[in-house]
Amino acid sequence: MKRLGITLLGFLLLIITAACGTNQDKTTIQLAEVTRSVFYAPQYVAIEKGFFADEGIDIELKTAWGGDKTMTALLSDGADVALVGSETSIYVHAQDSNDQAVNFAQLTQTDGTFLVAKEPKPDFTWDDIKGSTFLGQRVGGMPQMVGEYVLKQHDLDPQTDLNLLQNIDFGNIPGAFSSGDAEYVQLFEPTASTFEKENKGHIIASFGEESGNVPYTSFMTKETFLDDNEQTVKQFTRAVYNAQEWVQNHSAEEIADVIQPYFEDTEKKMIASSIERYKDQDSFASNPKLDKEGWSNLKAIMDEAGELPEDARYEDLVNTTIAEEVIGK
Known part of the structure; x- marks a missing residue:
């Protein structure tokens, strides 16, 4: 009996050790979103459906309430990744930053x-x-x-x-x-x-x-973070892609059920109606790759508004390698 007790104790210790090891293997990503909106439904799906967790990532989500505040958080190491309008990376580029903000995964592809x-x-x-x-x-x-x-x-x-x-x-x-x-x-x-x-x-x-098509909101990170954590960024992007596919293949009502916790003061029926509007106009990107045509349209819109500080090359501020590898293209 004593030997059996020792065996059981050892077995329990192995389970506890394994569990601790699993937690230690998780990578925490501080993610700053520009605002809280149904427009970002795939992001909340990625969190709630466990797509980030499946990739070994714990998400610490915070809402910055504004593009300038979101970029400040990213550039000052208050966030590892930012979900914000792609135009902000162009503004940073124009300031001759030593550490560029690089767009690596597109979430929405129209104005919202x-x-x-x-x-x-x-x-x-x-x-x-x-x-x-x-x-x-x-x-x-x-x-x-x-x-x-x-x-x-x-x-x-x-x-x-x-x-x-x-x-x-x-x-x-x-x-x-x-x-x-x-x-x-x-x-x-x-x-x-x-x-x-x-x-x-x-x-x-x-x-x-x-x-029309424009990279309205994208996930971006600093160039140095991307260089130092390429595998983590790849896992992050894979989680986003899995969520994008899930959103494409499920109804507005099913998506509303998942993201309801992020909009506690809004009726589920209203959330579903909002999602349906966005799905009807293809606002949710079907994959994370930010294409060159959308980037050109973004710059044309900025130029028309008199807000394009200088030309910003697609090749300099957009990383498609990770997204292409994740989606197999």
């Missing part, structure tokens, strides 16, 4: 905002905006640049044909619209659908449909 009006517009045309008060996004950010790009495509000058307001912080824009005098605003989901449900606004157009 919708044009919301205070009043119903069943027969809306873009000319209706002329002379109105339009609550815009932050100067130099992708939502604002895409918004101006789309308006110009419809022969509207954002600076002269409407009263463009850009003095509201990103997080306060929804509240400013509902309580202020602006007639139009750009909103992400699920805020846009929530406003519609509460009769605070009406979705009348999609900037994503109007602006």
Whole structure:
């Protein structure tokens, strides 16, 4: 009996040791997202479905609430990886940084905002905006640049044909619209659908449909981190790709079930409706490779807005090697 007890004790010690070894093998990645949005559904799926865990990665997710804050976190080692608009890597490049921010996995491939009006517009045309008060996004950010790009495509000058307001912080824009005098605003989901449900606004157009393919939000990291942790970045990208495939192959309702914990104050039906909007316009990238055509479109939009500080070569700021290896292309 004594020998049996010793044997069992040894067996238990082996189990505990193995468990400790597994935890020690995990790599922790500090991930900073630019905002919390249904637009980033595949990221939350990758966490909740265990795709990161399957690759030996523990994710510490934090929301930075703004592109500038997200990049500051990345560049100051407050984050290992950032999910943010690809334009921010171009801004860093223009500052002659010694450690470039490199895009290695694309998450969304269209703009994620919708044009919301205070009043119903069943027969809306873009000319209706002329002379109105339009609550815009932050100067130099992708939502604002895409918004101006789309308006110009419809022969509207954002600076002269409407009263463009850009003095509201990103997080306060929804509240400013509902309580202020602006007639139009750009909103992400699920805020846009929530406003519609509460009769605070009406979705009348999609900037994503109007602006075409663009690497709107990508995972990026510093060049030195990529050089020192290539295998970890590859595992991270594989987890993202698995989540992207899962999102492509499951319904909006199934995706909403998974990501509900990230939107506790939003009804699951509303989350599903928001996801459906994004799926209908192919906002979620089907794989992590950021292609050259999308990069060129990004620079064209920035240039049109007068925000392209200098040419930024695709080859310098985009790493496709990892994504290509992960997806087998």
